[in-house]
Amino acid sequence: MPKVNIYFKDLFQEKDEDILIELLQESLSEVLSFHEKVLHKNDFSFRLHQIQRTLHHDIEIELCVHAYKQRLEKDQQEDLLAQAVVKSLKKFQDTHKNISYDVHINLGYISYAQS
Numbered sequence: 001m002p003k004v005n006i007y008f009k010d011l012f013q014e015k016d017e018d019i020l021i022e023l024l025q026e027s028l029s030e031v032l033s034f035h036e037k038v039l040h041k042n043d044f045s046f047r048l049h050q051i052q053r054t055l056h057h058d059i060e061i062e063l064c065v066h067a068y069k070q071r072l073e074k075d076q077q078e079d080l081l082a083q084a085v086v087k088s089l090k091k092f093q094d095t096h097k098n099i100s101y102d103v104h105i106n107l108g109y110i111s112y113a114q115s
Contacts, residue, residue: 005064057104
């Protein structure tokens with residue numbers, strides 16, 4: 001199950017969090033799916049962290065996905081994931097005029113040792 005941690009400081013109202021998560025679910029499920037492993041919106045684990053300390057960016061998104069061979073073979077997977085997140089944030093900003101965020105995206109792969 002892909003994990004998405006979103007770190008922010010007082011930027012969202014509760015309804016806004018739900019909208020952002022839904023947009024990210026849609027975009028990320030498209031990018032991370034492949035023939036043998038099709039992801040659906042509910043296949044993600046989202047965690048929202050409201051941070052009281054200073055962040056380097058307005059929103060910091062940490063994606064952690066399994067390192068399936070098919071996923072790693074996709075050309076420029078990191079770029080595709082970043083584009084998916086940016087696409088979601090643009091849609092989010094379209095509904096929240098005059099708001100812009102400085103966003104940082106960190107991608108990590110989980111791989112399991114085969115015995």
